Amino acid sequence: MSESNAPGGAGIRQINAPGLAPGRGYSHAVSVDVPGRLVVLSGQIAVDGAGELVGAGDVAAQTRQVFTNLEAALTAAGAGWEHVVRIGYFLRDARHAGVVRSVRDEMLPVGVTPAASLVEVSGLVREGLLIEVEALAVVPLT
DSSP: OEEEEOTTOTTEEEEEOTTSOOOSSOBSEEEEOSOEEEEEEEEEOSBOTTSOBOSTTOHHHHHHHHHHHHHHHHHHTTOOGGGEEEEEEEESOGGGHHHHHHHHHHHSOTTOOOEEEEEEOSOOSSTTOOEEEEEEEEEEOO
């Protein structure tokens, strides 16, 4: 078993079991050993502060906006990427997973590899959306 501490996330360990193929930018399991405050982030979509769609037809641009929105929600909740233990991706076309991974790798600090799922969906809440992402974070109590 391979274990590593999440960068800056005291008590949060990323775990990869022997016999499972290594995840590309995610961990197979994440363990939280400390008392903490659970932060549940609603699915974020590619809209700006005025509610306007960003990146029509461009999955990379939409993914950047989604991660920007997630970071704003994390910050408002007193959390950071180092506290994220799970990410759920909802993608209109799973063939774009590589693009999503590339943008994720740009946006997340090195070493942050939460548990993750990616699901292809037939539609999202608003016309023109290509991706939605939700997350869970645990902020250790100090």
